[in-house]
Amino acid sequence: MTTRPDPTPLADWVASTREGIRDGRFPARAFNDADVHALEQERLFSKAWCFLAHESEIPSPGDYVTRYIANNNLIVVRDENGEVHANLNMCRHRGNVMCKAELGNASHFRCSYHGWTYKNSGELIGVPYMKEGYEGRLKRKEWGLVRVRVESYEGLLFGCLDPEAESLADYLGDFRFYLDLYLKQGAEGVEVHGPPDHWVAETDWKICAENFAGDGYHTPVAHQWGFNLGYFPSSGSTHSQGWAVHVPGKGHGIGLGHSPNFPPFGGFPDELVEDMRTSLSPEQVAVFEKTRTAVGTVFPNLSFLMQPFSLVPGEPGVRFVTMRLYHPAGPGRMEMYSWCLVPRGADQAYKDEAYRCYTLAFGQAGTFEQDDFENWTKVTRSAESTMVRDVDFPYIMGMESEPDPEFPGPGTALVPYVNDTNFRNLWSRWGDYLAGEA
Amino acid sequence: MTTRPDPTPLADWVASTREGIRDGRFPARAFNDADVHALEQERLFSKAWCFLAHESEIPSPGDYVTRYIANNNLIVVRDENGEVHANLNMCRHRGNVMCKAELGNASHFRCSYHGWTYKNSGELIGVPYMKEGYEGRLKRKEWGLVRVRVESYEGLLFGCLDPEAESLADYLGDFRFYLDLYLKQGAEGVEVHGPPDHWVAETDWKICAENFAGDGYHTPVAHQWGFNLGYFPSSGSTHSQGWAVHVPGKGHGIGLGHSPNFPPFGGFPDELVEDMRTSLSPEQVAVFEKTRTAVGTVFPNLSFLMQPFSLVPGEPGVRFVTMRLYHPAGPGRMEMYSWCLVPRGADQAYKDEAYRCYTLAFGQAGTFEQDDFENWTKVTRSAESTMVRDVDFPYIMGMESEPDPEFPGPGTALVPYVNDTNFRNLWSRWGDYLAGEA
Amino acid sequence: MTTRPDPTPLADWVASTREGIRDGRFPARAFNDADVHALEQERLFSKAWCFLAHESEIPSPGDYVTRYIANNNLIVVRDENGEVHANLNMCRHRGNVMCKAELGNASHFRCSYHGWTYKNSGELIGVPYMKEGYEGRLKRKEWGLVRVRVESYEGLLFGCLDPEAESLADYLGDFRFYLDLYLKQGAEGVEVHGPPDHWVAETDWKICAENFAGDGYHTPVAHQWGFNLGYFPSSGSTHSQGWAVHVPGKGHGIGLGHSPNFPPFGGFPDELVEDMRTSLSPEQVAVFEKTRTAVGTVFPNLSFLMQPFSLVPGEPGVRFVTMRLYHPAGPGRMEMYSWCLVPRGADQAYKDEAYRCYTLAFGQAGTFEQDDFENWTKVTRSAESTMVRDVDFPYIMGMESEPDPEFPGPGTALVPYVNDTNFRNLWSRWGDYLAGEA
Amino acid sequence: MDRDLVHDVTEFLYREALALDERRFRDWLAMLTEDIRYEVPVRVTREGLADWELSPTSRIFDDDAATLEVRVRRLETDFAWAEQPPSRTRHYVTNVVVDPTEVAEEFLASSNCFIYRSRGDSPNPSFYSLARKDVVRRTADGWRLAKRWAAFDQSLINAHNLSIFV
Amino acid sequence: MDRDLVHDVTEFLYREALALDERRFRDWLAMLTEDIRYEVPVRVTREGLADWELSPTSRIFDDDAATLEVRVRRLETDFAWAEQPPSRTRHYVTNVVVDPTEVAEEFLASSNCFIYRSRGDSPNPSFYSLARKDVVRRTADGWRLAKRWAAFDQSLINAHNLSIFV
Amino acid sequence: MDRDLVHDVTEFLYREALALDERRFRDWLAMLTEDIRYEVPVRVTREGLADWELSPTSRIFDDDAATLEVRVRRLETDFAWAEQPPSRTRHYVTNVVVDPTEVAEEFLASSNCFIYRSRGDSPNPSFYSLARKDVVRRTADGWRLAKRWAAFDQSLINAHNLSIFV
Ligand code: FES
Ligand code: FES
């Protein structure tokens, strides 16, 4: 199929790129190239577990959202029995789009072209003129909506186009330990505060994924205005303190930033802290109580950030959590989905303040988000220059560091927080997929 | 030439697609794919007879319209002797566009760059500085506008880029019998009511061509509002009555819809009916007098629709005829030309009412057209999803039906009207061209 | 590297094209084709000397402008020692754009992402967390901005991506003799009147380059309104007088138009004329004093035009000089840079009048420029038609003419001024590059 | 023209546009006279000297009160797929100039109308530009639109359909 | 509504837009009331019959005087990279319609706002269309903006960031 | 400012735009003073702190009555190819704000001007956004334009030519 890019021309490039990653180099070209994009669609996003939605977005039977894997629009729906399905949003008769909304509730979907009707689970149940037209020869059960695998962890729903792929549990592996920081804020866990911000940017998804895999290095400069206005207790000099943790061979990674004399679980409401000390494991408590900023990426393109923030600089503030999906929408182009997760158990006032902090700092108009996307868009622009075809970037931080033996969590933890190690792990996993060896 | 797509990568796909058509399957991918589009430009539109204009658009010497075959802009002009020519709208000196209007009258075309001048027939007659510059060595007759073959049937002007192609008469074959319903409304035939609606849509031309090749199946649902407001005598249940007729091996097809106790030639003005009973053959009368709705496609991308319609639901109304060309303008993109044809012999009041019915129902703001293009655009969107690469649609209606032995017309007629047979014929001809076997 | 177009499919086309040029033919397709564009990026613009800026745009230390070669954004800057550098405008750490302005002054560039800091010369001098992050292992001198070769002639700064390319002096060769007409207006030479007009057009750069290589043929028709309003002393008939001069094997060419009883150096201020008679060589004086219009192209895409012009038709007017760069920005698309050069030595009133003449005649709103771009955009549109793939344009003017033996300048001079010889020379050099034989 | 009258006509056109953009189609019908003429001619690219560029015979819309009622009733059904989900339109009405007509209570209102239209989750909206020459009538119940005449500034229109009002 | 009042509110909105487009952000803050509410809801594509398309809980902007002050102070630093170089914005404010509220000195001002935004040397500007339902208050010092409520006419917004005010 | 004066200046600017969009260039010239200055500066992308972004020396248009007459006479010939076929322009003039100048009968009129331009059968129109700072003069024969100053909100302009007036 010619829309499947012939991998050959890129094979050499992929091989030398994987070699470079081992040596602490990564090619600029990867961040904006039509062939690389096509290969990612083919080899990565059609095989990896891709995030779809949070269960709190579709709590009741019939609730659905429409989301994408690669350029495939999927109906992510909870059926009448409470089971979640992801089906291609395309009628099997002539390909019309079944569901034209991004969010809603429906027991059935009826096609607006010739009227084929499906249960929300995807089963075909209605075909006009079955007798006159099809003389009864059309077998309904062969013509249901095209299904996609769905699995979940702690409310996170993922889909996978590859029937052979490993389970989500194996795919996430030890990174679940760190996801719990975001997802187990108290016994009741978390919920989305509302529908996500959703916007497009001329940015390569990988730049965002890398940045959120623990790029503490950019904060003092990219967000210098925040230090300037007094938003951060840490100064540029103390900023590097903390752990960079990655799960070898999986691609996942997280940065856990510390601050001088930061109170345990600082910024969480007290009652939640009590909860967490019980709902989390002792190892998780040991790691998380010291953590001021936690910024991590689930390979390939789902990220989380938790940090304390205040509406007015200098005040203690509250913890907000943002979850974001970097959906590739072409070479050097993406769609950003950005959610705010709040603790189900917290009172409404805390949730609302956390949300306002999120909107001021992140989301499309967020004062930190703004500068990140400006820089990321500029990186993307540079990466398409013909002169950068043979230019590599340096990824050597932490190459000679030993893991922290004291570290109580799983995976490999390095100090300082300012480190390239998570990124090498991220791109080497990416290289496995592009080489067809994942 | 590299702008000619190398057919090889698609060869297997074309072969399996042709096989599938025989078995009642057609691939979703065909409706939105860059390679398929390129192959259609190369193998189909550069070889088939493509509609250009109706003679009534250029009645007098010097009258011209500019139209396209593939992405070639052509001047379709009537010369001083009344002969119609189609010439590439490009100066042979340095390639400037000669004629920048879509419609007009000119005896000569003078280039705005260096002043080469051509007769409206395309002959080069004026070259500045022939002596000083060319020292008389430029041979005018070698540098006329590039010509395209033109042939016509009953006022329909077609062009063909292939000098070897069969004649238009052979190309249309028995379908001329059915075209007469639209073109021979009375002894004087038909004329365009005015210039066509012209708009762009992110729609694949084939979806429209198939729909107008007799997709009675979509009407009760796609145009359900019309039934809802009382626009149709037939109910959903009786709607399937009528014939689906195709010309085997040619690709052309038409749907002839009937309605319970529908008066012979209902909706035509009486004087026209008299005319038609004489101007049409007995077989044509036998077929057409029962026909309420006639919707057909001349392979590949010219369609016609005739039906009675009223400005206010429930009234008897009049017959209007729309002729439409689906001009491919890129993968999954087209330009729509939509004309209203009126009987030359009818009085102005009838023509004007027929035209107002056309604008209310069809044309860019037409209430039926609106929903068709919404559905078609959505089908096109679905077809580019990576997941549909190996997804086929069912085309099995009528696969086991016997032709109606009673049917008085040429070609193969099946009942019911709701049928896929015309579509299989349409796409198998399309397959012949893509395989280079037309 | 797959972003490097495989030359093979075009190899035959390039070969036959070069042969055609020798025989006085050039293919329409060259003026708008994705593959040809890709090959030009690869074989031509990555090897030829490309114009960057005029020295008067960056007179002082730290002054910079950002310009492009191919799609590479370059910082063209004068360092603290007065030396001019051209560096890729990309941070070596992660590829951020360093300098976001088109014009300015800076001693250093600090990256807005992680804070790497470079001297304006491109040297890396500041790396945050060098100790904590890089453990001192990053070698600054290996990570400076990517450099591009820069050489200049009489204030014209050129850049070249090819380290092996010949010197600029050799590249320009004898064409320097003719550049002096534009650049040595008086002992002090010329300066830009201000920043250039800068706009995009759906036009192939080659059409402009050819036109300015001496297309006297288009003037009477393309700019007929000017004759109509009495802007030109020459009539259409006398217009062809003058020389067409090219530098064989280099691609450069110029048209030197004469007018009946035109005063020597007519239109120049008297004091400048005195200057020029001394600052120019006797041969240059002999050639230039008769020249009314001088329009030339430095291969591949830098052009100059000098002519007398008046704000109101019929008045003597003054000489203005425009310099323009046709920057390819995709197949059939370009960015136009248009400067007005004025004699440094002239008084401000003369400079200002010359500039106003420039704006009325050329520049984006110029009354002559307007029509040129209209025609050029239309040529570009025609060139992408599938039917023109095998269509050649005639380039036979002057093919059998002998060079003018009396001509005092270097290169090959033909009469009349209306001639295709310069164009054949231009495209044969272009063919050398596309064949990899430059 | 009297400044108050210009002000009132302008406000009327703004409120009419608001009714359309808020999809209050019944309110909108109520702003029209019973003898409303609603016309949008087809444009054809012609040379500068041509006698017409707007077709004297072809229309995109050629409506009266009865057919506009049909269009609105259609939109009120659940089956107007072209507007499922609804288009998000914004009618930017500018350059309102008012002139008298031969009829005492009727005035010619010229305006520019830029329409922004976005659908579903597409990040690429459509833009339409129209010149409008309307006739507004002063009635006992206030201002009414007696004629809408609007011409697209395009001959090849970039809209897959026109399921909206201009 | 009183014509002079409509005129004055309209002029106020124009001068407010001018302050933004000329980047006089301090002047702009001075045009707001101390209890300003500045809200831009998140839009989600829903079916025609859905109870909401503008999210009741999600906001792109959810600001008050204190947070707007933070945004402006940020822009006043040399480190607001998102606006280096500054966006060139042009707020096309049209269709201003004024209606009374329950509060005597406060009025509801509905308007359309089309924003043109160009950055750096890109020839491709961004266009945003918003419906605005503002509340303006007449004070002793003149008109002030008491509430800005603006909704994008898009659910998937074509802006890499929103470092501007709407 | 006096509301009637603002109204009259606004109407004048609308009628001026209408003359341009209806290609009544002679009418348009008659709306200009004899000492008209018609200027469009070249914009260059600069950093936020730069002293200028609009070039002090470079102009796209730098016209007076005599050169504008030349431009119009050119358009009146049959050889102005750039406008064959004519551009379809629509000048959306919004946000008109009027302020006094030192000269009694002259007023500064600031406005936003969004220009829609479509040519031939292309479905892709061009859009230009300009800030205008005009000077209008009250004369015995009515309002006249004494100065047009307009700046494109782009440094790299997406127009193959500017054969239109802004
Ligand atoms: S496309 Fe859905 S029923 Fe035909
Ligand atoms: S391009 Fe037509 S005469 Fe030269």
Ligand code: FES
């Ligand atoms: S990208 Fe420039 S410092 Fe990191």
Ligand SMILES: [Fe+3]
């Ligand atoms: Fe950041």
Ligand SMILES: [Fe+3]
């Ligand atoms: Fe239909």
Ligand SMILES: [Fe+3]
């Ligand atoms: Fe020219």
